[in-house]
Amino acid sequence: MTAIFLHFTGVWSNCCQFDDDGRFCGLADREVMAEEGGRSFSRRNQLLDIEKQVHKWWTEGDVFRAQPKESTPKLEFAAAYHRLRGASVLLPFAFHCTGMPIKASADKLLREISRFGNPPVFPVVKEEESVETEVKVEAEGNQGLLGGNFKGKKSKVLAKTGGVKYQWEIMRSYGLSDEEIARFTDPYYWLTYFPPLAVEDLKEFGLGCDWRRTFITTDMNPYFDSFVRWQMQKLKALGKIVKDLRYTVYSPLDGQPCADHDRASGEGVIPQEYTLIKMEALPPFPPKMSVLEGKKVYLTATTLRPETMYGQTNAWVLPEGKYGVFEINDTKVFVLTYKAALNLAYQRLSRIPEKLSCLLELSGQNLIGLPLSSPLAFNKTIYTLPMLSVLTEKGTGIVTSVPSDSPDDYMALHDLKSKPAFRAKFGVKDEWVLPFEIVPIINHPDFGDRSAERICIEKKIKSQNERDKLDEAKKTIYKGRFYEGTMIVGEFAGMKVQEAKGLIRSNLLEMNQAVTYSEPEKKVMSRSGDECVVALTD
Incomplete structure (x- = not known):
């Protein structure tokens, strides 16, 4: 029992001390406090x-050294318990170095050198306040590695650079010299x-580790690297793992998939798959597109609803x-937003893989009135029309209109039809709008075959600007239509x-009237400061 008490006393006294203000303080801080008196x-x-x-005693007695054939690896507290009961316990320790945080930080330093010099001189603004901080490093522990006492200067406003904290500044705050920081680019x-x-x-924590058995991952450790290679090759030979294409969240800047631990934001976000409908623009093209x-x-x-494409009245x-x-x-071009085009470029849908080739920039206004031929649509020609609630940060920024089943589409088309001044504001001709009527395509168990119109009337929705009512109407219709609609x-x-949904989608893809498209469900930023896309990776 005495040994157990001493072991846990060491852990507690070292890890759980606080100063008079309630702040955590380590061993070095506590020694300073003792010298201050009072x-x-x-x-x-x-x-x-x-x-x-x-x-x-532990060091001199080499109490944590163990032979693997005589022991079973345990976690630290379990290992201590069994060791005190007389067992020979092996507790190894390894450093996981195979993620992107280290590489991302090294790359940040390289970019900062390329932009601001070596050592970098970062942009500043007046009224910058700096705070001198002095940190005492325990001589026995880290002096040889960090050089004993050191001072770090941290800008209170972080140079007012849009909230960015430079990696070089972070390294300086550790007390590292500029000459030393430059070595971390590797x-x-x-x-x-x-x-x-x-x-x-x-060691100060009291970890009962056999330090002969410590190692790091990656190819810096040839033994570990060899084991991992053997393991993966063995599993592949047994048919337990395969190599294939898949959609994954990807950082173009880092040039590799961006897993959760590689992200600065967007943890848990996965690719959202859509059907991308190809609506052919019919010549002659307007002068802007000549x-x-x-x-x-x-x-x-x-679209997530390819089965509704029969009812298109416009885009x-x-x-x-x-x-x-x-x-x-060489012969085919897509009109869409830059963001969507970048996703497609990493999904093998670009003339130059992973690069964009933009022939022309357009505004939405430039596209209004453009005649289209759209897959499955009963209307042989439909027109491109203005909608004020289209999101250009989601999808392609272009939306198919199915007013029989979408409350948003129904009300937007209703506004254009019933408001001549609204049409005139965007240069919309009557023949692009007025002839088009609702095309019933799905029978909803509660709202019939014109479900969007019926629910908008019941909820007394008067305009496409009544967002809350429209969102509620959409939720009501879509759930019942998918599970019980015919x-x-x-x-x-x-x-x-x-x-029918999957069968219709398969037909569209097979007839080359649509392609598969994916993008992150929500915005994802890598640790390198790069906005991620979805890539079709090998």
Whole structure:
């Protein structure tokens, strides 16, 4: 029992001390407090002396050394318990160095050098306040690694650079010189510098580790690297793992997939898959698009509901939205937002893989009135019209309009039809709007085959600007339509929507009237400060 008491006293006294203001303080801080006088620290110092003596006994007696054939690896507290009961316990320790944080930090330093010099001189503004901080480093632990006492200067306003804290400044705050920081541009240097610091902290914590058995991952450890390679090759030979294409959140700047631990924001976000509908623009093109003559031009719209494409009456764009015409191959171009085009470029849908080739920049207003031929639509020609609620940060910024089943589409088309001044504001001609009527395509169990119209009337929605009411109406309709709705048109008439949906999508893809498109569910930023896309990775 005495040994157990000493062991846990060491852990507690070292890890759980606080100063008079309630702040955590380590061993070095507590020794400074003892020298300041005023309060009696004799009992605490006695415990610290005991802790140091026990650490000395452990080191001299090599009590944590164990032979693997005689022991079973355990976690630290379980290992201590069994060791005190007389067992020979092996507790190894390793440093996981295979993630992106180290590489991202090293790359940040390289970029800062390229932009601001070596050492970098960062942009500042007047009224900058700096705070001098002095940190005492325990001589026995980290002096050889960090150089004993050091001072760090931290800008209170972080140079007012849009909230960015430079990696170089972070390293300076550790007390590192500019000459030393420059060595951290090599990610392998991190693996030789920081593990020894961690070992010293773990020893002070009292970790019962056999330090002969410590190692780091990556190819810096050829034995570990060889084991991992053997393991993966063995599993592949047994058919337990395969190599194939998949959609994954990806950082173009880092040039690799961006897993949760590699992200500055967007943890848990996964790819959202859509069907991208190819709506062919019909010539002759307006003067703004005359340079596209001779090419196949498609306005592209993402949808989660390909089964509704029979009921298209028009396509929507945001009048002030920014769009581009991007080359897919030598003869085919897609009209969509820059953000969507970048996702497609990493999904093998760009003339130059992973690079954009933009032939023309357009506004949504430039596209209004453009005639289209859209897959499955009963209307052979539909027109591009303005919609004020189109989101250019989601999908392609172009939306197909199915007013029979979408309350948003129904009310936007209703506004254009009933308000001549609204049409005139955006230069919309009567023949682009007035002839088009609702095309019933799905029978909803509660709202019939014109469900969007019926629910908008019941909820007394008067305009496309009544967002709360429209969102509520949409939720009500979509749930019932998917689970209980029945197709009343097309090849799969009479089939439940949830059964027909996948079949209709497959047909569109097979006939090359649509392609698969994915993007992150929400915005994802990598640790390198890069906004991620979804890539089709090998």
